[in-house]
Amino acid sequence: MRLDYLTIFPDYLSPLRLSLPGKAIERGLLELYVHDLRQWAHDRHRTVDDTPYGGGAGMVMKPEPFGEAFAALEVATSPVAAGTTIVFTTPSGEPFTQRLAADLATRERLVFACGRYEGIDQRVIDHARTLAEVREISLGDYVLNGGEVAALAVTEAVVRLLPGFMGNAESLVEESHEDGLLEYPVYTKPASWQGYDVPPVLLSGDHGRIAAWRRQQAVERTALRRPDLLHASHASTEWPVTRATPGDAGELLTLTRACWVQEALANDTLDIPALHETLEQITTSLEAWDTYVVRSAGRLVGSVRGRLAPAADGSEETWWDIGRVCVAPDLQGRGLGRVLLDHIEAVAPAGAAAYALFTGAHSQANQRFYKRAGFRLRADLPAPPGAVMLTKPRRR
16 A cells, blocks of 8 residues: 655654554555655745635645645556545544544555645645545544644554554454444453452353453443444344333333433432323323333333424424433443434334434433434523423434
């Protein structure tokens, strides 16, 4: 694979020649070229930026140096042009994932255009699309001083997937994100250290039990730290979702009260109507709402419900109202809430244009959970006292 970098800070990319990437370059597995963009700026100050059209703070990187650089590097006329991808590292790009790293690892050449200041003139990106494949990539929802840090991270994630790069190829299979989960905890000698012992299963020599333990640890760690990664398929066998029946009403009342007590504590108020519902009201609600439950070892541990309702924004659309995403307190943080939310979204009738739900105005944990699932706070829409509304467009 050939790697080219266009930057105004070439020294920033010197770590690329260290450690395993450096050894791969020595072995001929990688070709690496770092280019100072200023060599294609021809005024006395080698200017690569200018003020933005339309006004505003900051400076924008000019198109001419990039255009000349692409031509000089023969991006379009290279013999491997069909396998070339131009990467623009930008906070407005698509999120960088392990899957994207694996895709880029199949290319023959990557050309990184590292932006600075307020970014690169859009015409550079538009022009690049006429030369080769273009990917605009973001490391995450934050802003860096420039694209070099992102280029380093993308490079390391990509090149380590190349055949022959890693000494032990099996280590790639068992890493975080390879199967959509975070990696399980790892241990080495000694078996006991400062009162902490290695889990006995890892000392058993039973490879089947060890594999099962590692899988379970990966699922639990992902549910706790990154529930947004825990697809329903990881938990559906443990927590199958079924339609509620009138016979579930008693357990639903117990579950909802346990959850609403937490809500009351989070919002410092007992004035929550749902906290005082009766068994009769719960039974009646099963007729008005499509309600689903999850059982574990015979115990009802989760519930969620939905119903069609007029759009709260005054439009003529119909929304799918979601309510009572309840998880037993002892199982919270293990991904069950996301399983319930994914299910109630999946069963929404075809006529629903969006999803909507309420949660406590001071329930920050709940709001973070829903925001990770794609919902956005709608302060402009009415909500019951002490609550806020969140909505999410429905993908067609």
